Structures are given as structure tokens and as C-alpha cells.
Amino acid sequence: MSKKPLILGIESSCDETAASLITENEKGSPVILSNIISSQVDIHKEFGGVVPELAARSHMEKIDWIVQKAIDNSGCKVDDIDAIAATAGPGLVVCLSVGLSFGKALAASLKKPFIAINHLEGHALSPKLNSKIDYPYLLLLISGGHSQFLNVQDLGKYKRLGTTIDDALGEAFDKTAKLLGIKFPGGPQIEILAKKGDPKKYDLPKPIFNKGGCNLSFAGLKTAILRITKNIKTDQEKFDLAASFQKTIEEILYKKTKIAFQEFEKQNNPQKKIFVVAGGVAANQNIRTMLKNLCLEESYQSIFPPMDLCGDNAAMIAMVGLEKFKLNKFDNLDYPAKPRWPLDENAAFLKGAGVKL
Numbered sequence: 001m002s003k004k005p006l007i008l009g010i011e012s013s014c015d016e017t018a019a020s021l022i023t024e025n026e027k028g029s030p031v032i033l034s035n036i037i038s039s040q041v042d043i044h045k046e047f048g049g050v051v052p053e054l055a056a057r058s059h060m061e062k063i064d065w066i067v068q069k070a071i072d073n074s075g076c077k078v079d080d081i082d083a084i085a086a087t088a089g090p091g092l093v094v095c096l097s098v099g100l101s102f103g104k105a106l107a108a109s110l111k112k113p114f115i116a117i118n119h120l121e122g123h124a125l126s127p128k129l130n131s132k133i134d135y136p137y138l139l140l141l142i143s144g145g146h147s148q149f150l151n152v153q154d155l156g157k158y159k160r161l162g163t164t165i166d167d168a169l170g171e172a173f174d175k176t177a178k179l180l181g182i183k184f185p186g187g188p189q190i191e192i193l194a195k196k197g198d199p200k201k202y203d204l205p206k207p208i209f210n211k212g213g214c215n216l217s218f219a220g221l222k223t224a225i226l227r228i229t230k231n232i233k234t235d236q237e238k239f240d241l242a243a244s245f246q247k248t249i250e251e252i253l254y255k256k257t258k259i260a261f262q263e264f265e266k267q268n269n270p271q272k273k274i275f276v277v278a279g280g281v282a283a284n285q286n287i288r289t290m291l292k293n294l295c296l297e298e299s300y301q302s303i304f305p306p307m308d309l310c311g312d313n314a315a316m317i318a319m320v321g322l323e324k325f326k327l328n329k330f331d332n333l334d335y336p337a338k339p340r341w342p343l344d345e346n347a348a349f350l351k352g353a354g355v356k357l
């Protein structure tokens with residue numbers, strides 16, 4: 001019996017320091033042996049967002065013991081590791097550099113291959129940690145920094161079908177939360193407040209709802225919410241606004257996902273229609289339920305990562321590392337940190353004033 005690959009994943013692109021060891025079982029399905037995540041929420045919440053310098057310092061303080069803990073918890077020895085996969089982008093360069101340099105140094109000292117990972121590809125492949133998924137599939141990636149529909153044709157082969165032209169969806173949740181007086185990151189809190197509110201109370205705008213294909217826009221919502229919050233006096237009004245915001249997001253995603261389905265089918269003519277949702281916002285239960293129902297209506301199989309793997313983690317980084325390892329796709333130790341690293345390098349940049357849809 002040949003030895004199954006043992007991959008160490010390292011993640012430090014934003015405000016989570018994380019390390020994970022994964023391998024495969026006899027059937028070739030991935031197995032998570034350890035998954036350590038240290039969040040910096042307490043450091044950044046006073047500032048209402050991630051402070052790069054503080055984030056980088058915290059990564060530096062924690063990276064060695066997080067990796068050590070991931071190795072200890074896996075029950076494996078450091079010498080058993082076959083390859084080291086570390087996030088090289090996109091993200092904050094001062095943060096990326098910590099995990100990336102650590103990963104390279106460890107690879108060099110162990111004389112094992114090094115694999116540079118795109119964080120977004122980590123999210124894209126995260127559902128593979130608990131579901132068997134064949135290419136091609138349609139991916140909706142909804143995180144704090146990105147909101148995109150992608151045609152995932154193969155490992156490393158992405159075609160963007162739609163993207164946000166302004167704020168990412170997680171960012172829209174966080175900004176709405178901030179306007180409601182909730183500390184960063186407020187996204188998950190909106191979901192809790194929305195449960196107590198009336199989703200029909202406020203009529204909010206749905207930017208580019210009837211144009212722009214499956215591109216997305218959320219900035220106009222924030223402006224409308226800012227106006228409403230000025231007149232909010234009671235907790236119930238806050239709950240109603242949270243519920244109305246979440247409902248509006250559901251309606252936007254319902255319509256735009258339907259358009260993305262059509263575009264995906266035009267490009268692939270797939271035998272099996274698979275829709276994967278990943279990224280921090282994929283943890284939102286209302287959005288999950290709405291998208292699952294849409295998939296039932298449109299004969300798509302819907303796949304979500306487990307709740308604890310929706311947000312940033314290193315198991316998803318190791319997952320991409322495992323797929324690349326099996327294809328002998330390794331990188332040199334001078335691989336740079338890349339603050340901007342789109343999955344579809346050929347897609348047009350669609351942000352800022354004057355964007356034509």
C-alpha cells in the first residue's frame with residue numbers, strides 16, 4: 001500500500017492565522033487530520049475593520065505555535081509531511097508574507113515541495129473537503145472581499161461569469177451592521193437580529209437588478225440604509241431593517257443566480273448541473289435555504305462547505321495543495337506574495353465609476 005500524501009496548509013491572508021494537515025483515505029477522499037484557526041476579531045473590533053499592521057504582528061506572534069499545534073493534533077510527525085501549501089494571495093501583503101515565508105522556510109528545511117496557493121481557490125475547493133464534486137461546476141463565492149460567479153472548469157481553470165462592481169457581499173453585511181451599531185465583523189449578527197424583524201418593513205434598492213447579467217452591486221444598499229438608520233429609534237426598527245436587508249440580498253441573489261445558471265449552461269452544456277456556494281457569507285442560513293430551493297426548482301445539485309469551513313481556514317488551502325501535489329504542480333521558493341490575484345486572470349476589471357455593464 002503506497003503512502004497517502006500528507007499536506008500542511010498555512011493561511012495568513014487577512015485576520016485568521018491558520019494551519020491544517022490533511023491526507024486521503026483509501027477511496028481517495030480528503031481527510032482533515034487537524035484544523036487550527038486563531039481569529040484576530042478581538043484585536044480589530046475596536047477599529048471597525050482589519051488594521052494591517054496589527055494583523056501582521058499577530059500572525060508573526062502566532063504562526064509557529066499554530067503550525068506546531070496543527071502537527072501535534074494530527075498525530076503525525078513533521079518529517080511525514082509531503083508538501084507545504086501556503087496562501088500567496090490575494091490579501092494584505094504584510095499578512096500574506098508571514099505565512100508564505102514560514103511555509104517556504106519549512107519546505108526548504110524539510111527538503112519538501114512548496115506550493116503557493118490562491119486563497120480564492122481555497123474557498124472554491126473547500127466543499128471538496130466533505131463532498132465529491134466533479135468539474136465543471138458553477139461557483140458562487142461570497143466572502144468579505146469577493147463576490148463572484150465562476151465557471152470552474154478544472155483545477156486552476158476559472159471563467160468569471162459575474163462579479164461585484166463595488167462592495168463584496170460580506171462587506172455589505174459588515175457595513176450594514178456597523179450602521180446598526182454592531183461591532184466588526186457584524187455579518188453573522190445581522191442574521192441573528194433579522195430573525196426578530198419584519199422583512200417587509202423597509203423597501204430597499206436592488207442595484208443593477210435588471211441589467212448587467214449576473215454582475216452584482218451592493219453599494220447603493222448601504223446609502224439607503226444610512227438614510228433609514230438616522231430615523232431609527234427602537235430596537236424593533238433595527239431588527240426590521242436587518243430583516244429587510246437580508247431579504248433584499250436574498251432577492252438579488254435569487255435573480256442573479258438564475259442568470260448565472262443560464263450562462264453556465266451556455267458555456268458548458270453540463271451533464272450534471274452542480275452549484276457550489278463558498279466563502280464566509282455561505283454560512284448564512286437564510287441565503288443557504290433560498291439557494292437550495294432555487295436549485296431544486298432548476299434541477300441543480302447544491303453543495304455547501306460545512307459551516308466551520310465557510311470562513312477562512314487552512315484546510316481549504318491544504319485541499320488545493322493536495323490536488324496540486326497529485327499533479328506535481330510545485331512552486332519555487334521565490335514565489336511572491338500577490339495582493340491581487342484573480343481566479344480568472346483574463347476577466348476585465350469591473351470596479352469604480354464609469355464601469356460599463
Ligand code: KG4
Pocket residue numbers: 142143144145146169170171173174185186187188191279280281282283284285310311312
Ligand atoms: O470568507 P471569509 O471568512 O473571509 C474572507 O475571505 O473575506 O468571509 C468573511 C465575511 C465577513 O464579511 C462576515 O461578516 C461574513 O463573511 N459572514 C456572514 C456570516 N458569517 C460570516 N455574512 C452573513 N451571514 C453570516 N452568517
Ligand code: ZN
Pocket residue numbers: 119123143144279280311312
Ligand atoms: Zn476568505
